[in-house]
Amino acid sequence: MINLELAKKHNEMLEQTMMLSEHMIRPFSRKYDKEEHTYPKEMEQVAELIGAGRSEAMGGGKKKKEATEGVVNGGNMGAVVGMFGLCWGDVGLFLGMPGSGLGNAAINAVGTPEQVKKFGGSYAAMCITEPGTGSDSANISTTAVLDGDEWVLNGEKIYVTDGERSDTLVVWATLDKSLGKAAIKSFIVEKGTPGCEVVRLEHKMGIRASDTAAITFTDCRIPKDNILGSPEIATDAEGRKKAFGGVMQTFDNTRPPVAAMAVGTARAALDMTRDLLKEEGVEVKFDKKPANLSAVEAELVAMEAEWNAGRLLVLKAAWMADNKQPNSMEASMCKAKAARVGNAITLRCVALCQSLGYSEQHLLEKFARDSKIIDIFEGTQQIQQLIVARRLLEKSSSELK
Numbered sequence: 001m002i003n004l005e006l007a008k009k010h011n012e013m014l015e016q017t018m019m020l021s022e023h024m025i026r027p028f029s030r031k032y033d034k035e036e037h038t039y040p041k042e043m044e045q046v047a048e049l050i051g052a053g054r055s056e057a058m059g060g061g062k063k064k065k066e067a068t069e070g071v072v073n074g075g076n077m078g079a080v081v082g083m084f085g086l087c088w089g090d091v092g093l094f095l096g097m098p099g100s101g102l103g104n105a106a107i108n109a110v111g112t113p114e115q116v117k118k119f120g121g122s123y124a125a126m127c128i129t130e131p132g133t134g135s136d137s138a139n140i141s142t143t144a145v146l147d148g149d150e151w152v153l154n155g156e157k158i159y160v161t162d163g164e165r166s167d168t169l170v171v172w173a174t175l176d177k178s179l180g181k182a183a184i185k186s187f188i189v190e191k192g193t194p195g196c197e198v199v200r201l202e203h204k205m206g207i208r209a210s211d212t213a214a215i216t217f218t219d220c221r222i223p224k225d226n227i228l229g230s231p232e233i234a235t236d237a238e239g240r241k242k243a244f245g246g247v248m249q250t251f252d253n254t255r256p257p258v259a260a261m262a263v264g265t266a267r268a269a270l271d272m273t274r275d276l277l278k279e280e281g282v283e284v285k286f287d288k289k290p291a292n293l294s295a296v297e298a299e300l301v302a303m304e305a306e307w308n309a310g311r312l313l314v315l316k317a318a319w320m321a322d323n324k325q326p327n328s329m330e331a332s333m334c335k336a337k338a339a340r341v342g343n344a345i346t347l348r349c350v351a352l353c354q355s356l357g358y359s360e361q362h363l364l365e366k367f368a369r370d371s372k373i374i375d376i377f378e379g380t381q382q383i384q385q386l387i388v389a390r391r392l393l394e395k396s397s398s399e400l401k
């Protein structure tokens with residue numbers, strides 16, 4: 001049965017996270033936007049207050065479930081709702097908050113109960129991108145070789161969000177590059193392991209409160225049990241090697257929360273625009289016939305509709321994940337839509353507010369800068385569309401590139 005309402009506990013979560021955003025996140029937004037790479041220590045208190053909900057808000061921890069007429073609203077729904085509320089505050093500061101790493105979602109999605117217990121509550125960053133590999137993740141060059149009871153990792157990862165601040169890393173590496181996608185696995189590396197070194201921090205256009213690191217692995221030895229999923233290179237019924245053997249599953253859990261970051265940021269821009277316009281004496285009213293709307297009202301109505309379309313797609317993808325329904329297409333669809341409209345809305349809000357929107361006096365210009373990355377990381381706009389097209393047309397990745 002379709003029910004587009006949030007469960008009571010999620011409405012409460014949204015309210016609480018927005019309150020935290022207003023009082024404990026936004027007041028630091030400009031400071032850490034200016035002081036790039038400075039650790040936003042005030043966010044530790046926010047992370048503490050979110051407490052158990054924090055791991056749920058990143059799709060992890062103990063998955064509490066609320067059943068309504070046979071359906072489940074669990075950790076994935078909690079993740080997207082928590083993300084709306086916190087990123088309505090500031091997506092950069094959210095990403096800079098302890099425990100917000102995308103690696104957490106990976107560990108909780110595909111880790112064994114022992115791995116979830118040991119690493120699920122850590123601050124885990126995700127290391128996929130390399131100097132020669134971005135969208136084409138089948139081209140991973142970092143290697144993992146089993147030597148006795150240890151994996152030995154060698155390679156370089158770039159653009160790792162939270163790479164410096166995190167305490168664990170989820171690293172994609174190949175067991176044998178000649179076997180292509182089938183041999184790509186992910187590994188948990190604890191920071192401080194010899195051979196693992198943060199070598200650079202990037203200066204960025206947005207999300208400047210979060211660090212973005214380049215990390216090298218040089219004969220970095222980790223325990224044999226730190227592989228996520230099976231070390232076997234799986235084959236299908238016809239004996240063909242299965243692509244990515246489990247690592248791609250992670251995206252079905254991480255793309256909806258990332259899309260939710262766009263929904264939260266765009267909501268923040270829309271709310272701020274209404275407030276700024278009101279301060280300037282432009283009262284926005286939506287309760288008129290379409291023909292009687294002013295140009296600004298008509299634009300805001302159209303943006304609200306786009307925003308809600310993105311939001312509903314995010315909720316659907318998260319709901320499907322909670323209810324164990326395959327959601328790869330919906331996860332990509334919501335990421336493509338929410339991130340695209342998030343970019344358009346935040347930029348348009350700057351334009352609608354003109355000098356107030358462009359000025360650093362308010363956060364609108366920052367929302368527009370921060371929003372851009374959401375359409376790039378965790379799979380670009382074009383890659384999400386490609387995945388949706390493959391699913392709709394029932395084509396494999398080799399048939400539709």
Ligand SMILES: Cc1cc2nc3c(=O)[nH]c(=O)nc-3n(C[C@H](O)[C@H](O)[C@H](O)COP(=O)(O)OP(=O)(O)OC[C@H]3O[C@@H](n4cnc5c(N)ncnc54)[C@H](O)[C@@H]3O)c2cc1C
Pocket residue numbers: 102125126127128129133134135136158159160161162204212373376377378379380381382383386401
């Ligand atoms: C601030 C920031 C934080 C990041 N955080 C992380 C992180 O935590 N972990 C991590 O692993 N990575 C992270 N990344 C990397 C990010 O995921 C990659 O930048 C992204 O996947 C794109 O890869 P690329 O930059 O190599 O671009 P490319 O893959 O080279 O793509 C360039 C352009 O070509 C398009 N394109 C590529 N292939 C196709 C195709 N088949 N069809 C149509 N168009 C295509 C892309 O959409 C894009 O517009 C981060 C990046 C940034 C900037």
